[in-house]
Structures are given as structure tokens and as C-alpha cells.
Amino acid sequence: MVVGDLSGMTGQKTSSSPAIHLRGVTKTYPRRGHDExxxxxxxxxxxxxxxxxxxxxxxxxxGKSTILKMIDGLTPLTSGxxxxxxxxxxxxxxxxxxxxxNALAPWRTVQKNVEFGLExxxxxxxxxxAEAAARYIEMVGLQGFETxxxxxxxxxxxxRVQLARVLAYEPDVLLMDEPFGSLDAQIRRVMQEELRRIxxxxxxxxxxxxxxxxxxxxLGDRTVVLDHRPARVLSDFEQGERTSSYEEFTASDQFRAxxxxxxxxxxxxxxxx
Amino acid sequence: MTASVWTRxxxxxxxxxxxxxxxxxxxxxxxxxxxxxxxxxxxxxxTFTAFTDPPYRSGDNLLFQIGKSVYxxxxxxxxxxVVGVVFGVVVEWWNKPGSVATSLLEFLRPIPVILFLPVxxxxxxxxxxxxxxxxxWASFIFVAINxxxxxxxxxxxxxxxxxxxxxxxxxxxxxxxxxxxxVPQIVAGARQAVGVALVLMVASELILxxxxxxWFILFMRRSLFPAEMYGAILMVGVLGLIFGAxxxxxxxxxxxxxxx
Numbered sequence: 167m168v169v170g171d172l173s174g175m176t177g178q179k180t181s182s183s184p185a186i187h188l189r190g191v192t193k194t195y196p197r198r199g200h201d202e203x204x205x206x207x208x209x210x211x212x213x214x215x216x217x218x219x220x221x222x223x224x225x226x227x228x229g230k231s232t233i234l235k236m237i238d239g240l241t242p243l244t245s246g247x248x249x250x251x252x253x254x255x256x257x258x259x260x261x262x263x264x265x266x267x268n269a270l271a272p273w274r275t276v277q278k279n280v281e282f283g284l285e286x287x288x289x290x291x292x293x294x295x296a297e298a299a300a301r302y303i304e305m306v307g308l309q310g311f312e313t314x315x316x317x318x319x320x321x322x323x324x325x326r327v328q329l330a331r332v333l334a335y336e337p338d339v340l341l342m343d344e345p346f347g348s349l350d351a352q353i354r355r356v357m358q359e360e361l362r363r364i365x366x367x368x369x370x371x372x373x374x375x376x377x378x379x380x381x382x383x384x385l386g387d388r389t390v391v392l393d394h395r396p397a398r399v400l401s402d403f404e405q406g407e408r409t410s411s412y413e414e415f416t417a418s419d420q421f422r423a424x425x426x427x428x429x430x431x432x433x434x435x436x437x438x439x
Numbered sequence: 440m441t442a443s444v445w446t447r448x449x450x451x452x453x454x455x456x457x458x459x460x461x462x463x464x465x466x467x468x469x470x471x472x473x474x475x476x477x478x479x480x481x482x483x484x485x486t487f488t489a490f491t492d493p494p495y496r497s498g499d500n501l502l503f504q505i506g507k508s509v510y511x512x513x514x515x516x517x518x519x520x521v522v523g524v525v526f527g528v529v530v531e532w533w534n535k536p537g538s539v540a541t542s543l544l545e546f547l548r549p550i551p552v553i554l555f556l557p558v559x560x561x562x563x564x565x566x567x568x569x570x571x572x573x574x575x576w577a578s579f580i581f582v583a584i585n586x587x588x589x590x591x592x593x594x595x596x597x598x599x600x601x602x603x604x605x606x607x608x609x610x611x612x613x614x615x616x617x618x619x620x621x622v623p624q625i626v627a628g629a630r631q632a633v634g635v636a637l638v639l640m641v642a643s644e645l646i647l648x649x650x651x652x653x654w655f656i657l658f659m660r661r662s663l664f665p666a667e668m669y670g671a672i673l674m675v676g677v678l679g680l681i682f683g684a685x686x687x688x689x690x691x692x693x694x695x696x697x698x699x
Contacts, residue, residue: 238604261604268597273619273696286605286615315696335605 183371184250191246208396221386229397260337266325277312283335302330322353486670508651512640519578527586570643578632585628589621
């Protein structure tokens with residue numbers, strides 16, 4: 167996959183993203199036939215600094231996606247608070263869904279799909295939208311496919327359309343919910359490297375949820391390890407400098423040590439996936 | 440035309456030729472009453488002349504009668520589709536008791552709409568309107584049921600959440616996601632309505648007979664012109680094919696973004 171010209175991206179030092187504070191966040195679902203509700207998340211405290219690239223890793227079903235959805239406002243909290251600093255203007259969120267096939271409008275071309283977010287917002291003019299779309303379609307390597315329909319594209323390409331769509335929206339916070347979970351290993355590897363390259367030029371907060379430990383360590387400057395339901399923080403660390411080559415990184419000692427650490431943390435946690 | 444379409448047409452033609460051939464033979468050989476059961480060659484010839492020169496003194500020719508029928512069917516279908524879509528969207532999008540509406544429609548669906556015709560005549564008279572309403576009502580039921588189902592499924596899809604994630608209001612969710620997702624289902628309902636409209640077009644004219652293709656069929660029967668009668672009956676089938684083909688075209692245009 168060829169990545170296009172990234173120089174158009176803002177290279178400002180100060181991030182336009184807000185800090186995000188989760189305080190005492192709890193999410194429960196009522197259960198039929200049980201007295202106690204199902205506790206997905208219990209009194210979670212977590213903060214994110216502006217412009218951080220954070221991966222959140224944990225076993226499947228531990229509530230990590232729910233955390234993202236609560237930050238985005240798609241799912242309501244049961245109790246606790248999620249606040250942004252500064253609190254106004256209200257931060258613009260971009261969400262990338264795991265189910266790329268259903269996240270795209272099947273009756274719209276790639277170009278129109280990428281413009282979708284901006285269309286919904288309604289702030290940009292038609293020409294501005296088209297220009298932004300063209301720029302990001304090139305950035306994710308889909309130039310030439312502007313008039314194709316999602317059904318004509320492979321899974322990896324469809325996910326790239328979703329990525330272009332959310333990037334064209336230029337959100338303050340980018341929330342990614344296991345975006346590569348439905349892709350096969352080959353494609354995933356390529357996408358991870360390209361994504362890292364794109365994200366590193368973005369000076370916005372990125373929260374990336376996955377259950378793949380390798381992926382979380384490769385992509386995240388900071389990694390938060392969550393336990394099974396109810397979700398609680400098992401570990402929260404920064405990795406600092408690391409190579410952008412997936413092969414090199416996963417072969418390094420730095421990686422291996424961290425991997426084992428996270429692995430045993432998740433193994434030792436309560437319950438099974 | 441591709442090879443397979445061509446062979447299919449050929450086979451159909453061969454079968455039809457065989458059927459008509461047998462009919463021709465049976466009739467000409469007087470194995471049945473030739474007057475009541477005329478050979479297809481005569482049927483075609485007499486019907487053809489009836490298009491311009493009908494075997495009755497007062498009244499318009501067959502072409503006009505067909506035109507009248509088609510007008511009522513098309514008008515009724517269009518009204519039914521439009522009202523059905525609007526009703527279906529409004530009911531399912533804004534109300535929880537969408538299921539009540541569906542149950543009500545499912546209850547009304549099997550009731551032969553034609554039974555309403557006498558009542559309608561009392562209300563709106565014996566003009567075109569009564570038959571148009573009958574056709575519109577039946578079309579409406581099919582389209583409304585399918586629209587409700589389409590909107591219901593669309594509401595549960597992922598795309599509405601996508602709109603919300605970009606800060607879209609619920610109105611935008613409806614306009615930009617739900618309607619688009621429901622279109623294929625709505626088109627399916629409209630397609631069913633085409634068949635129903637055609638049947639009711641003829642049936643309503645058999646019951647309330649002032650003009651149109653159904654009236655022509657009855658009149659030819661009463662006036663003892665069996666050839667023209669059979670011809671008109673065959674015309675109903677031909678109209679069905681034509682309507683079907685026209686709708687296919689329309690469907691292709693509307694669904695082009697959805698299919699290959």
C-alpha cells in the first residue's frame with residue numbers, strides 16, 4: 167500500500183485535543199433473573215493527556231469498546247463522569263468501528279463515503295469536502311478508487327475508507343475500536359505500519375482499543391492494560407522510543423519483555439474471556 | 440442479449456408456439472365448439488381490429504379501454520406507494536408502537552380489498568376514483584408493511600451510530616442512514632404492489648363495469664364475441680409482462696448504487 171503525501175497534515179506542537187478525564191466511571195446492565203446488574207465497568211479512573219497515542223488492551227468482552235463509546239457519547243454512563251479539559255468548545259470525536267462493512271454506506275461511492283462525516287457536520291462547503299476527501303483518500307492509498315462502491319473493495323480497503331472518512335473529519339479525538347480485528351494477519355500487519363505512520367503525524371489524542379497485545383505495544387506510545395469484567399486497570403505504562411518497523415520491533419528485547427509482562431498480567435487477572 | 444437469455448426466450452417461444460399450435464388444431468378440427476372456442480389466429484385477428492374498430496356501436500375502441508385501465512392502475516399504484524412509504528417511515532421511526540401498526544396492516548392485508556368497492560362507490564360514486572382508491576389501498580398495504588420492516592431493520596444497523604458519532608441529530612440519522620438502508624426493502628414492496636395493482640385493475644372493472652379492459656372482457660362475453668374476449672384476457676397477461684419489465688427498468692435505476 168502506498169501512502170500519499172503526508173505533508174499536508176498539521177505539524178503543530180501544541181495539540182488541539184482536550185485532556186480526557188474518566189472519574190469513577192461505572193457501567194452496568196440489568197440482568198433478567200438476577201438481583202445484581204451485570205457490571206461491565208466499575209469505578210474506573212483514567213486520564214489521557216492531549217495528543218497522546220494510547221492503546222487500550224484487554225481480553226475480549228472486558229468493556230474496552232464500551233469505554234470508547236462512553237467517551238464518544240454513543241453509550242450512556244451508569245455513574246461517574248467523563249470530562250474534557252478544556253470543556254469548551256465541545257471536542258469533536260471521530261470513531262472507527264471494527265465492523266467496517268456495515269460502517270460504510272453501501273449506496274455511496276468511496277468519495278462520498280469519505281465525505282460522509284463532514285456532510286453530517288455541515289460546516290464545510292461542497293468543494294472543501296471534496297478536497298478534504300481527495301486528500302485523505304490519497305493518504306490512505308486509495309487513489310483511483312474514488313468512484314468504487316464499498317462492496318467492490320476488499321476488507322482492508324474498506325477499513326481504509328473508514329479511516330479516510332474519520333481523518334477527513336479532522337476530529338480532536340480519534341477513537342478506534344479494534345479496527346483491524348476482522349482483517350487477516352497479512353493485511354493487519356500492513357495496516358498497522360501505515361496507521362502508525364499516519365498517527366504519528368497527527369497531533370491529536372488517539373485511543374486505540376484492541377485485544378491483540380502485539381498490536382497494542384507496537385502502536386501505542388502509552389498502553390493501558392485492562393482486566394476482564396468489570397474492567398479495571400492492571401497496568402498503565404509508557405514505552406517511549408521504538409522502531410517503526412513491525413518486524414524489528416517484535417524481534418526486540420524491549421518488546422519481548424513487555425509482551426511477557428502484559429501476557430502474565432492478563433493471565434493472572436480475574437476470570438476468563 | 441447473452442446466450443442464456445436468448446435460449447430462454449427461444450424455449451419460451453417454442454412452448455408458446457406448441458400451445459397455440461395445439462389450440463389452433465383443436466379448434467379448426469372442430470373437436471370443440473369452434474364458435475365458443477375460436478382458433479388463436481382468429482383471436483389475434485379480431486382482437487387486433489378491435490383496437491381501432493370495436494364490434495360495438497357506442498363506446499371507445501380497445502386501445503382506449505386499455506388506456507383507461509392502465510391509467511387507473513398506475514395512478515392507484517403511485518398513490519399507494521407514496522402514501523405507503525410516508526406512512527411506513529413515520530410510523531416506524533417516530534413511534535414505539537410500530538409493531539401495533541404492523542399487526543394492524545397484517546390483519547388488513549388478507550382481506551380482499553375488492554370487497555371495499557361497493558362501499559367506496561356509495562362514497563365517491565362510480566367514476567374512476569373508486570377503483571383508483573381500491574388499487575391505491577392494496578398497494579399501500581404492501582408498501583407500508585415493507586417500509587416498516589425496512590426502517591425497523593435499518594434502525595438496528597451500525598450506520599445510524601456512525602451518523603451519531605459524527606454528531607448527527609436524529610433527523611440526520613433518518614435522512615442519511617435509515618432511509619438509504621431501507622430503500623431495497625421499500626422497492627421490494629413496490630414490486631409486489633405492481634402485481635396486486637394489475638389484478639385489482641381487472642377485478643375492479645369486472646365488478647364495477649363502466650369501461651376499461653375488464654369491462655371489455657365482460658361485454659364481449661355478454662355480446663357473444665368470444666374471440667375478442669380471449670384476446671382481451673391475453674392482453675391482461677401481456678400488460679402484466681409490460682408492467683413487470685417497466686418496473687424492472689425502474690428498479691435497476693433506483694438500486695444501481697446497491698447492486699452490481
